[in-house]
Amino acid sequence: MTAPAAPANPGMVTLTIEGREVIVPPGTNLIEAAKTAGVLIPHYCYHPSLPVAGVCRMCLVEVEKFPKLTPACATTVGEGQIVHVHSAKAREARKGVLEFLLINHPLDCPICDQAGECELQDYTFAEGRKDSRYMEPKRFNPMEDFGGDVLYVPNRCILCTRCVRFMDVVAKESVLNVSERGDRAYIGKFEGADLTHAWASNVVDLCPVGALLSKDFLNKARAWELDRAASICPSCSQGCNVMLETRDNVVVRIRPRPNASVNQHFACDVGRLNYRWINRRDRLEYPQVRSSQGLVTTSWSEAVKAAASAITAAARVTVLVSPALSNEALYLLGRIASHVSATAVMTIARGPEAPLPGVKDLSLRAERAPNHTGAELFGFTDVISPTAGLGSNDLLIVADAAASVSAVPDGVRVIVIGTVLDDMLKGATIVALPVCNFAEEDGTFMNLRGRVQRFQQSKAPPAQVRPTYRVFGEVAAAIGAGSYPALASDVFATIVATVPAFAGMTYRTLGLQGAPATLPAGAAV
């Protein structure tokens, strides 16, 4: 045997997978190496965010000069390896593995929530046997409530132990284990423990089959009926990347979207279950202006005109914003506020912090608002009582922040620009402009580390509701604070041109993973 030639790429390993040459750093496993060549090696127990276990035997591949088949998840790349994923020998082995996995599987796909996004379904369809040779009665274990939002169906479980490893290694709260042995094995809970960890629902996503289910999503929709849009979780300032999944224009589920710089593959329970407000039916749907008959529906141009004249006529203006508005909206509100020398304030809702110990700098943050960093950057200060000090004939602009106002002082007139018209604000409101919520428009949030991340529209807005950046742009133009484009990407370009922290960014370069902004200390526009 001749000595191997000097590697062309120093510090990298070159190997061949399915006839394709792959160059990867040493220490990469075969599954990840194959991904770079566009080859999917079937696997169940392997997950990029979890330690390797090698228990499912589904990723068996043939490597030339190896005496027998090897699990791709637990085999690191070697110089000059030749890997066959779909050779007859490897396929035959995986067919056998699948047959064994299906022995006690109930095949109840019609009533299983995972159907359509189930890896057992996919790989059985791709590589499995057409029929079963198993004639004996199947093992049966009853469904079990694991606490939190998680339901366990042991019959469907293939014992990949992803959930066990997540709780042990990532959540660092050992709740789950593999109980019993052999064919009686199932996922059990330790005595007295429950899946009440703030990040426990991730086991539902990690489960490759329908064994761990979300109680919230149970029997609600089929995977293939859902429309998905890339978004950012609005529940805290961490800015986890998520998918908003909608069915018939109704958000039914929020699932994490991988982003190695922010949340890896995870999302917390609070973020997952906080979606019902997006589907509110009691929305403010038409622009309204106060006349002698009370608040009456009017045209957009009339309403914007009325808002502008109220703003310019007022002696003292306070702009109260929600820290859940996009950078685009907050920038324009900042321009309105500085044009009329208004007090620019917000209130940040707070809750207990809940870190995920296994991932660096990932936590359900105490600040339960997705964009308070952006709001601070655009000049809004966090106050406890935004209406304090307001008196007669003062004007209060409430930008989707009705929750921050407990009571309107006498004589204060209010312009509501928001998704709902709160009863408490209604009496003092002179103009109400309906705007989209974050799921109905494009935009960007800046998380607490200054990372600017895009979210995309996932559902259609109701009635005459318009995007926030467009409404604020029109109001700003009407009071003479400059003219602004009507598209989110163009408004963002305006921000980039004027705010140094955003220098060099465009929607295209941000992509769906975002980019860090250059935050100057204590900067304000």
Place this chain on the structure above:
Amino acid sequence: MAINVKVMDRPVEQVSYVRATLSGLAHTFKHLVDPHKVTTQYPEETEALSKRWRGTHRMLTTEDGKAKCVACGLCPTVCPANCIKLVPGEDEHGNRFPLVFEIDEFRCIFCGYCQEVCPEEAIHVGRHYENAEYSRDGFVYDLERLTAQTHPVCEMWDPADPAGE
């Protein structure tokens, strides 16, 4: 200029239509005395439908009278006419169950895919064609109506048994 028309001189037995008329009348009178049946006296009489006839739907039920449907969502997915409305939910025992199951028979093209795709053998196209209603709304069959119908159901073509025996 006159047109030259060639006049054929044929024998009278060839050009006479008396013979053809008599032959036709003979056929008519033969049918009067020996009428073999061609008209079905509908609605007093009906003809047997093919075993593979695909007509208005029927939802089969379990022994306790509940629809067999588990709301898996395959029939609305496969339906090319998009005529099935399904809202899944849970029944009192926590089983998956259709809260709403409606078929718009006006929109249906009676392809039978819903029956073919159903993993529970619940929804069937029926051997039935008498569907008249007094209003258009009557053609949206809900779950109650689908389970209440009693007409025979279609026997789908089985590739393993092409002759259908």
